[in-house]
Amino acid sequence: MTTMNPTAHGSGNAATDKFKTQRVSSDTSVERASAIYQDVLDALARIIHKHEVTYDEYRVLKQWLIDVGECGEWPLWLDVFLEHDIEEVHYNRNHFTGTKGSIEGPYYVPDAPKLPATCTMPMREKDKAAPPLIFKGQVTDLEGNGLPGATVELWHADEDRFYSQFAPGIPEWNLRGTIEVDESGHFEITTLEPAPYQIPNDGPTGWFIKSYGGHPWRPAHLHLLVTAPGKRAVTTQLYFQGGAWVEDDVASAVKPELILDPKPNAGGIAEVTYNFTLDPEA
Ligand code: DHB
Ligand code: FE
Numbered sequence: 001m002t003t004m005n006p007t008a009h010g011s012g013n014a015a016t017d018k019f020k021t022q023r024v025s026s027d028t029s030v031e032r033a034s035a036i037y038q039d040v041l042d043a044l045a046r047i048i049h050k051h052e053v054t055y056d057e058y059r060v061l062k063q064w065l066i067d068v069g070e071c072g073e074w075p076l077w078l079d080v081f082l083e084h085d086i087e088e089v090h091y092n093r094n095h096f097t098g099t100k101g102s103i104e105g106p107y108y109v110p111d112a113p114k115l116p117a118t119c120t121m122p123m124r125e126k127d128k129a130a131p132p133l134i135f136k137g138q139v140t141d142l143e144g145n146g147l148p149g150a151t152v153e154l155w156h157a158d159e160d161r162f163y164s165q166f167a168p169g170i171p172e173w174n175l176r177g178t179i180e181v182d183e184s185g186h187f188e189i190t191t192l193e194p195a196p197y198q199i200p201n202d203g204p205t206g207w208f209i210k211s212y213g214g215h216p217w218r219p220a221h222l223h224l225l226v227t228a229p230g231k232r233a234v235t236t237q238l239y240f241q242g243g244a245w246v247e248d249d250v251a252s253a254v255k256p257e258l259i260l261d262p263k264p265n266a267g268g269i270a271e272v273t274y275n276f277t278l279d280p281e282a
Contacts, residue, residue, distance in 0.1 A: 011166045011200050015106035016072035018165075067204040075106035077205045080251045087235075087253075094232075098142060098277040102237040103253045105223065107163040112153055113173050117182040121154065121191040122173050130159040130192035133262060134271040139185045139226055142277060146185030150228035152276070153178045156194045156221065193262075193270060194220045196244045199251075209250070219245040219254060224276075231278035238274060 028036075047053070068077055083103040091101055113122070139150035155176040157163050164174035181187045201209060201216040209216050219239050227233040239246050239254050241261040246254055262272035 010168075011163075012076050012203060012205075013072035014166045015075040018109065019075050019106070064204055064208065067207075071203045073200075073203050073205050076199060077208070079103055079105045080199055080205070084252045094279075094282065096232065096279045098232065098279040099226070099234050099236060100255050100257045101234050102255060102258060103251060104225075104235045105237075105251070107166050108155065108223065108225070108235075109165055109176065112155065112176040112178045114151075115177040115179045115189075117180060117186060118188045119177065119179060119190070121175050121177055121189060122171065123158075123175060123192060124171065127158050127175070127192055130195075132269050133191050133193045134188065134265065134269055135191060135222070135260075135274065136188035136271070137186070137274045137276065139181050139187070139228060139276045139278065141228075141231065142279060144277075146181075146183075147228040147231065147278065148181065148183045148185060150181045150185055150226065150231075150276075150278070151178050152181065152187050152189070153225040153227075154189060154191070155223045156191070157197055159192070159195050161195055161197050191222075193240070194222065196220050214250065215248075216250055217245040218249050218251055219243050226276045226278065228278055230281055232281055234276065234278060 068074055083105070087101050087103050115121075135154075139147045139152065141147060153176075155163065158170070158175060162170060164170040164176055165172060175191065177189075179187050179189055197218040197220065199205065199216045199218060206216060220243050221237045221239050223235075223237055225233060225235045237253060237258060239259045241259050246259065260272045260274060262270035265271040
């Protein structure tokens with residue numbers, strides 16, 4: 001693994017290294033590939049002619065593409081700018097009706113340690129300075145029956161906006177866990193409220209954002225992957241009502257159904273209930 005540091009280059013390389021450990025394939029036919037590639041080339045040709053793209057602009061593009069690859073930032077750039085459309089198509093073409101998905105992003109790591117239905121996320125002493133959050137709910141099928149075999153994988157950034165395994169000096173499974181729900185599908189997780197998140201922007205992805213006058217912020221979010229035997233797994237994110245950047249996410253991944261509104265419980269700790277509904281497997 002490349003040396004990690006909390007820069008775009010460091011976390012980009014870590015995300016690229018992690019991605020490369022997977023084996024990816026798809027059963028796309030030659031006919032489908034041909035149709036998609038032709039449409040991509042036609043769209044690019046239309047853009048070049050419409051905007052009368054210059055040779056200088058073409059060379060800058062070539063250099064930028066090289067830089068994104070060399071800095072290991074393709075997982076960052078793709079998950080910020082394209083994944084939300086892929087996710088929307090995935091939801092619609094499968095006619096799902098359960099909990100809405102959202103982008104996975106570049107920082108998911110499988111096989112996080114198992115935690116019981118009522119648990120506290122692994123966190124460092126310093127993380128405990130952040131406001132605590134009790135996140136609870138039930139995983140059910142479309143008819144509302146609890147799913148006892150379900151798991152809720154949760155991962156999120158710390159107050160400094162770093163994800164464990166993608167920045168140095170953080171315990172391997174910090175703020176990552178695979179929660180096993182109880183026999184009625186319920187869970188109650190104590191964690192911390194994540195902060196708004198700035199995608200690494202000191203590399204070519206940051207240059208891209210600056211060049212069109214944009215900002216690199218994502219609203220504070222929890223990442224989730226909810227699974228149950230015989231059910232469709234849902235990868236999603238949850239956001240916080242009224243939080244910064246909820247209305248203007250650089251990754252365009254917020255949906256109204258995915259916004260939490262925690263309220264102080266009797267002990268004064270922010271608490272929120274969110275139930276997950278899983279579609280049957282196709
Ligand atoms: C990126 C980071 C995230 O935490 C996320 O949820 C989506 C994208 C990124 O840096 O690309
Ligand atoms: Fe994230």
